[in-house]
Each structure stands twice: as C-alpha cells, then as structure tokens.
Amino acid sequence: MFKQIKKNNQWISLKAARRNRDAYKQLFELISTREVPGLSRLLSNAQKEGWSASKTVAKAELAIDGKYHPKNFTELDKDLAILIYELGGGAALHALNKAPIMLPSRHTIADIRCQHNLRITVGDVNISDILENIEILFGDVDPGDCGRVCITLSQDEIAGDGRLCYLDETDEIGGLCEHAMTKLKTFKMGEDLTSVEAAVKAIRAGDIHVGKEFSVAAFSRHAPTDYGAKPVLLMPTCKKGSTQSSAEILQKLIHAWKLSPFGEAKHGPLKSIASDGDGRRRAALYLICMHRQVGRDDPLYEFLSDLAGLNLYTGVDGLTMDFDYKHLFKRLCTLLCSKEGMLVNGVVINKALLGQWLEKLTGYDWSDESIHALLNPKDPQDVPRAVKLLCLIADLRPLDSTEFTPAEKNTHRAISLLGEMFDALVEPFINPALSLSEQITSLIKFAHIGCALFIKHEADFVSNQLYGDL
Ligand SMILES: [Zn+2]
Known part of the structure; x- marks a missing residue:
C-alpha cells in the first residue's frame, strides 16, 4: 500500500516536471524567435514575484501583443531615455518607447527631468525671482573644504521655441519679449479673455514680440566641485x-547675489562677469566694470601696479569683465575669412591670401577638411574649426623661405608675426600641460603683439570692439 502511494507520488512529480520542462522549452522558443518588448524587465519581474514558467510565457505573449508593459525601469533606462529625449526630441523617444527596448515614455521621465522648478521672468526682471532661483540652485550646494571662492556671472542667449505658455503658479502669460512690460497693462490671465486679446493685438501690431530666444544669466563657482554654471535668470527676449x-x-543680478544668504554669504564674492560679443552688453559691462582704478589701499596693488599697460579699472569690489574666448576665436576667424581681413605691416591677410599660403603647408592631412571648407565655414559657431584655423596660421611660421621672392618673404614675415600672436593666444586654452604662469606669460605676449599692431594699424588690424574684448 505504502509502496503504491510512493509510486503514485513519483508519477505525479514526474508529470509536473515534464509540464515544467515543456513550459521552459516554450519560453525559450518564444524569446529566441520573437521580439519580446522589455524582456529583461519582464524576466526581472518574474524572478522577483516568483512566476512559474507558464505564467512567464503568458506574460511574454501579452507583452508581444502590447497588453503588458513591465515598468520596473533601471536607472540606466531612465538616463538613456532622458538623453534620447534631449538629443532626439519627443519623436525619437516615442519610437524607442514602442521598440523592443521599450525605453520609458516622455510621460514617465517628466518628473525626473524636471529637477528644479525655476522662475521664468515675466515682464520686468524681478530681484525676487533671481533670489528664488539662487536659493533653488545654490541652497543645497555644499561649499566644501575650500569654503567661499570667487564667483563668475555669465550671460548669453539661447534659442527657444518662440511660443507663449501659461504659468499656472502665478496665472501669467510667459514668453513675451521685454517690450511687453511697457505696452501691456498686465500679464495676468484673469477671469476672462481681455488680457489674451490685448496681447494678441499688440503682437499682431508688432508692438511686442514672442521671445524667440532666452537671455540666460548664470553664476558659477571657481571650486573643484560643483563648478557648473547654474542659471538664475531665464528671460524671453527679442534682443532689442x-x-x-x-x-x-x-x-x-549683482545685487541679488549680494543679498541672498545662499549667494555671496555662503559661496563667496562675485569677481567677474563673462559675456559674448553682444554690443549692448559690452557697453553695459564698461559702465559696471570700468569706473574705479585699483588703488594703493587694494591688496592687489603691489602685484599689479608695475605692469605697464595693464588695465587697472574695475567695478565695485574689484569686479572685472571677461569676454568668452571661444567667442573671440570665432570672431577672429570671421574677420580672417572676410575680404577685408587683418592688416599686418602692410599686408592684408584675408581669405584669398590664406587660401594660397595654407596650400604651402606640407605634411598636413587635409583629408578631413579642405582648405576651402576651413575658410568658408557652413557654421560660423563652429569653435573647433576656428581654433584649427588659428593654429594652422601659426604652423605657417617655419616654412622654408629661401626660395621665396622678396614679395613673398615680406608676406611670410607678416603671416609669421600674426601666427606668433595667435599661437600665444590659443596655446593657454588648448595645451593642458602649461602651468598657470606659462599661460599668463603667453597671454601677455599676445597682448603686447596685439597692442603694437593695433597702435600701428588701428581698425584695419581688428575692430575697436574686438580689440577691446581681446
Ligand atoms: Zn520685443
């Protein structure tokens, strides 16, 4: 009797094992022949919840039919989805959400993407908005071992969508340009359509504009950690x-940084303002950063007072202006690639002349880019190309001049001088092996050659604005 029961039991477990084996076979066949969306997440769920093989098969079939979406995304899945969304936009992410890799949808990543709810400027720039944004972005930043450091404020424009939006927190219309504050009575939506109609009318009449760009101002810490630029002002603008x-x-902005307990008090004083080559901002920077000279009472005086020709004018608390060198490299290249070019000791160094002389460079691989492409850039914002052109002009210096005609020798001398100047300018930014002293020595050499040529040729060398910024 007992033997019979044992036999039956064995028979039952054998049957179960066979069933199980068949289910695993079926599962293996399914995943090796069909694309199961989100397979790794599905298997991880199966493991976690202890599904049987047949339940896993059923779930995989549901996933194939689009009726089961495993949503246990890993950090990598989410990061990847955010990256795809930033680079390729909504359409790219939608495609990869529907593909077997089944990345999280835009809806799923929306909450993680929006880490900070920054205030957008509506109408006049409010110090309270800037203060709030400083608190959001700098409140949690640990000043670290170095404590308070020097801070840079930078400002530039970025392209926007060129559309209006509704800011529900303040019941306002966002996205109108700076003209709107003088032309519109209110930005509040209110209870009816009056303010919307007023805005539409003013836009149609051309009195105000939908900001196609955002003026962004950011503070950054000169510290070993958390030194990225953090935007505290986001203002739609028509750049007029x-x-x-x-x-x-x-x-x-300067005032807000001083006032905020999360600004100067916590992270250190503002020491420089960086800008692109925007004309109005340049003039504004001269107003703010050029009204008092470093005097005898200043701790920097003993180091700087002997340096002949150094601009000792600063703003309040030693605030200086700083023009982004990437922009300066681009502007120099735009000038070189023009017909007017740069006048150096009687030689006009322009696109045509450079085209002829760059051909003389031997041992240079032009396979990536032709001389023509280098001198006729499709994208004037291309910084690596600009740096390449400046470096190539420096590379023309060692050309063997023994066979040159007297006219060619004269031209080569002028190009070499310009090359020497560009080398001194670019090297500190592209050669990480230089020490701080070497970088400064090189920039001073640049400043001296540039100054001599500007005194000699004035605006035929470079424009006053570009010279000032350099
Ligand atoms: Zn406008």
Missing part, C-alpha cells in the same frame, strides 16, 4: 533691449 536695460539687469 538698450544698453541701459542691459546694465540694469546686470545690476539686479
């Missing part, structure tokens, strides 16, 4: 503001 309004905005 005045020098005066530009200066007022900068003053508000």
Whole structure:
C-alpha cells in the first residue's frame, strides 16, 4: 500500500516536471524567435514575484501583443531615455518607447527631468525671482573644504521655441519679449479673455514680440566641485533691449547675489562677469566694470601696479569683465575669412591670401577638411574649426623661405608675426600641460603683439570692439 502511494507520488512529480520542462522549452522558443518588448524587465519581474514558467510565457505573449508593459525601469533606462529625449526630441523617444527596448515614455521621465522648478521672468526682471532661483540652485550646494571662492556671472542667449505658455503658479502669460512690460497693462490671465486679446493685438501690431530666444544669466563657482554654471535668470527676449536695460539687469543680478544668504554669504564674492560679443552688453559691462582704478589701499596693488599697460579699472569690489574666448576665436576667424581681413605691416591677410599660403603647408592631412571648407565655414559657431584655423596660421611660421621672392618673404614675415600672436593666444586654452604662469606669460605676449599692431594699424588690424574684448 505504502509502496503504491510512493509510486503514485513519483508519477505525479514526474508529470509536473515534464509540464515544467515543456513550459521552459516554450519560453525559450518564444524569446529566441520573437521580439519580446522589455524582456529583461519582464524576466526581472518574474524572478522577483516568483512566476512559474507558464505564467512567464503568458506574460511574454501579452507583452508581444502590447497588453503588458513591465515598468520596473533601471536607472540606466531612465538616463538613456532622458538623453534620447534631449538629443532626439519627443519623436525619437516615442519610437524607442514602442521598440523592443521599450525605453520609458516622455510621460514617465517628466518628473525626473524636471529637477528644479525655476522662475521664468515675466515682464520686468524681478530681484525676487533671481533670489528664488539662487536659493533653488545654490541652497543645497555644499561649499566644501575650500569654503567661499570667487564667483563668475555669465550671460548669453539661447534659442527657444518662440511660443507663449501659461504659468499656472502665478496665472501669467510667459514668453513675451521685454517690450511687453511697457505696452501691456498686465500679464495676468484673469477671469476672462481681455488680457489674451490685448496681447494678441499688440503682437499682431508688432508692438511686442514672442521671445524667440532666452537671455540666460548664470553664476558659477571657481571650486573643484560643483563648478557648473547654474542659471538664475531665464528671460524671453527679442534682443532689442538698450544698453541701459542691459546694465540694469546686470545690476539686479549683482545685487541679488549680494543679498541672498545662499549667494555671496555662503559661496563667496562675485569677481567677474563673462559675456559674448553682444554690443549692448559690452557697453553695459564698461559702465559696471570700468569706473574705479585699483588703488594703493587694494591688496592687489603691489602685484599689479608695475605692469605697464595693464588695465587697472574695475567695478565695485574689484569686479572685472571677461569676454568668452571661444567667442573671440570665432570672431577672429570671421574677420580672417572676410575680404577685408587683418592688416599686418602692410599686408592684408584675408581669405584669398590664406587660401594660397595654407596650400604651402606640407605634411598636413587635409583629408578631413579642405582648405576651402576651413575658410568658408557652413557654421560660423563652429569653435573647433576656428581654433584649427588659428593654429594652422601659426604652423605657417617655419616654412622654408629661401626660395621665396622678396614679395613673398615680406608676406611670410607678416603671416609669421600674426601666427606668433595667435599661437600665444590659443596655446593657454588648448595645451593642458602649461602651468598657470606659462599661460599668463603667453597671454601677455599676445597682448603686447596685439597692442603694437593695433597702435600701428588701428581698425584695419581688428575692430575697436574686438580689440577691446581681446
Ligand atoms: Zn520685443
């Protein structure tokens, strides 16, 4: 009797094992022949919840039919989805959400993407908005071992969508340019359509504009950690503001940094303002950063007072202006690639001349890019190309001049001088092996050659603005 029961039991477990084996076979066949969306996440769920093989098969079939979406995304899945969304936009992410890799949808990543709810400027720039953004972005930043450090404020424009939006927190219309604050009575939506109609009418009449760009101002810490630029002002603009309004905005930013307990008090004083080559902002920077000279009472005086020719004018608390060198390299290249070019000791160094002389460079691999492409850039914002052109002009210096005609020798001398100047300018930014002293020595050499040529040729060498910024 007992033997019979044992036999039956064995028979039952054998049957179960066979069933199980068949289910595993079926599962293996399914995943090796069909694309199961989100397979790794499905298997991880199966493991976690202890599904049987047949339940896993059933779930995999549901996933194939689009009726089961395993959503236990890993950090990598989410990071990948955010990257795809930033690079390829909504359409690219949608495609990869529907593909077997089944990345998280835009909806799923929306909450993780929006780490900070920054205030967007509506109408006039408010110090309270800037203060709030400073708190959001700098409140949690640990000043670290170095404590308070020097801070840079930078400002530039980025392209926007060129559309209006509704800001539900403040019931306002966002996205209108700076003109709107003088032309519209209110930005509040209110209870009816009056303000929307007023805005539409003013836009149609061309009195105000939908900001196609955002003026962004950011503070960054000169510290070993967390040194990225953190945007505290996001302002839609049509880029038609005045020098005066530009200066007022900068003053508000400076003031906000001083006022905020998460600004100067916690992270250190503002020491420089960086900008691109925007004309109105340049003028504003001269107003703010050029009104007092470093005097005897200043701790920097003993180091700087002997340096002949150094601009010792600063703003309040030693604030200086700083033009982004990437922009300067691009502007130099734009000038070189023009017909007017740069005049150096009687030689006009322009696109045509450079085209002829770059051909003389031997041992240079032009397979990636032709001389023509280098001198006729499709994208004037291409910084690596600009640096390459400046370096190539420096490479023309060692050309063997023994066979040159007297006219060619004269031209080569001028190009070599310019090359020497560009080398001294670019090297500190592209050669990480230089020490700080070597970088400064090189920039001073650049400043001296540039100064001599500017005194000699004035605007035929470079424009006053570009010379000033350099
Ligand atoms: Zn406007």
